[in-house]
Amino acid sequence: MQLTVFNGSPRGKGSNTKVLVDQFLDGFMKGNGNSYKIVYLNTTKDSDYLIKMFEEAEKFLLAFPLYVDSMPAIVKTFIESLESLCGRKENPDIGFLVQSGLPESIHSRYVERYLKKLSASLGCNYMGTIIKGGVEGAQAKPVWMNKKLFNSFYQLGKTFGETGKFDEEIVDRLAQPERYSKIHPLSYLS
Ligand SMILES: Cc1cc2nc3c(=O)[nH]c(=O)nc-3n(C[C@H](O)[C@H](O)[C@H](O)COP(=O)(O)O)c2cc1C
Numbered sequence: 001m002q003l004t005v006f007n008g009s010p011r012g013k014g015s016n017t018k019v020l021v022d023q024f025l026d027g028f029m030k031g032n033g034n035s036y037k038i039v040y041l042n043t044t045k046d047s048d049y050l051i052k053m054f055e056e057a058e059k060f061l062l063a064f065p066l067y068v069d070s071m072p073a074i075v076k077t078f079i080e081s082l083e084s085l086c087g088r089k090e091n092p093d094i095g096f097l098v099q100s101g102l103p104e105s106i107h108s109r110y111v112e113r114y115l116k117k118l119s120a121s122l123g124c125n126y127m128g129t130i131i132k133g134g135v136e137g138a139q140a141k142p143v144w145m146n147k148k149l150f151n152s153f154y155q156l157g158k159t160f161g162e163t164g165k166f167d168e169e170i171v172d173r174l175a176q177p178e179r180y181s182k183i184h185p186l187s188y189l190s
Contacts, residue, residue: 001164003028003036004057004092006050008064008075012042016135017063020099023150024061027157034161041074047081054082057092059127059164062115065135066100066108079118087123094119095127095166103134105175128166130156131175 005025009015021038028034039053054060064075085091096115098108108131119126138146152170159167 001031001034001161002058003034003061003160004053004059005036005038005061005063006041006053006078007038008041008062008072008078010042010072010074012040014139015065016099016138017065017097019138019146020097020132020135020149020153021061021063023153024097024157024160027154027159028161030158031161041072041078047078050078051081051085054092055085055088055090060092060094060124061097062094063097063099066098066102066111069107070111070114071098082122086121089123091122091124093127093164094122094124096129097132098129099132099135101134101136104177104179105131105133106179107133127164128168128171130166130171133175133177 003025005021007015007017007021009017012018025036025038028036037053037057039050041050044050062075062078064071070076096112098111098115100107108129112129112131115129116126132149138149152174156167156170156174159165159170
């Protein structure tokens with residue numbers, strides 16, 4: 001299986017997005033014959049190159065941080081550059097990773113709806129959206145504090161590398177908490 005990943009964080013190689021994607025790819029590469037290509041959207045403005053990468057992809061993962069309840073401008077610019085490919089028969093299967101600072105996944109559900117509609121407009125098979133909140137600071141934490149998180153992304157990548165699908169149980173688990181109860185000390189954030 002061949003996977004093309006676009007990292008849409010303006011922090012590029014210094015991003016939390018990279019840290020999670022790296023774990024996913026480590027697991028993915030355990031599968032026989034699997035290979036991947038990765039592009040950092042913050043390092044290229046060459047839209048012809050990006051479109052070509054998308055056109056040639058078999059499976060495509062667009063990973064980015066939640067910015068202002070939506071997406072970084074570099075991600076939106078890339079998405080808009082795909083307009084001419086809407087409905088193209090050979091478009092890749094597409095999936096997304098949205099990770100955020102706030103811990104509740106409800107903040108990412110609106111952009112998830114958009115991503116699902118986007119996949120339909122492109123005529124891509126929609127593989128799903130992985131949502132993970134509470135990721136800010138992940139890079140600054142000691143290894144043991146990220147162990148569970150990293151293991152989930154590794155396992156997600158591994159099953160994806162075997163089946164071509166996101167494991168729904170892991171996706172559901174990563175998305176917890178969906179929303180804090182009204183009495184939770186952090187509930188004022190939503
Ligand atoms: C300009 C900006 C806007 C952000 N907006 C949100 C937001 O609306 N909701 C949220 O939960 N986190 C928000 N965040 C936090 C990021 O999603 C979070 O820190 C993420 O882990 C950064 O990932 P990265 O290192 O891959 O860029 C924002 C961060 C920045 C810099």
